[in-house]
């Protein structure tokens with residue numbers, strides 16, 4: 001069978017199994033310590049794959065396999081600057097997927113009229129901090145364990 005091509009898709013019920021596999025791999029790798037926008041369990045998938053609000057939830061997929069999950073949240077709650085979250089499957093890291101996905105998420109936020117995106121990172125999450133700094137995020141240390149990053153889009 002021909003290999004499916006890489007694409008970024010909005011999360012839909014068709015991606016439920018792929019997301020379940022990704023969440024389970026993230027849990028097994030201990031990444032819930034870094035990435036906890038919501039629980040990474042089966043229960044959340046019913047809500048996530050049927051979500052219809054203003055926030056944006058995306059998957060980087062190859063067919064039914066989800067390689068990365070990313071989101072821009074905050075519009076539902078009335079914020080103008082969305083919060084970004086991203087996680088890549090442990091099997092396919094250091095291949096540029098997060099960098100490419102971030103460019104996409106920044107463009108999606110710009111299309112919505114956002115002037116910036118924000119995120120929070122644990123101070124010892126070296127991979128994420130290096131990635132975000134290389135992508136132009138400016139950081140403010142919130143407390144000993146967490147930094148808030150801002151990326152201006154204009």
Ligand SMILES: CC(C)(COP(=O)(O)OP(=O)(O)OC[C@H]1O[C@@H](n2cnc3c(N)ncnc32)[C@H](O)[C@@H]1OP(=O)(O)O)[C@@H](O)C(=O)NCCC(=O)NCCS
Nearest residue numbers: 034035086087088093094095096097098099127128130131
């Ligand atoms: C952080 C994360 C999203 C990076 O995903 P990725 O697809 O491996 O990242 P990329 O391959 O696009 O890396 C782009 C750049 O980021 C930096 N980077 C990524 N992983 C790194 C690591 N482990 N150590 C140091 N720098 C790293 C490098 O500068 C890299 O460029 P290079 O490979 O040319 O040196 C991934 O490690 C992950 O999902 N971690 C767990 C969840 C998480 O922490 N999410 C962020 C919460 S704030």
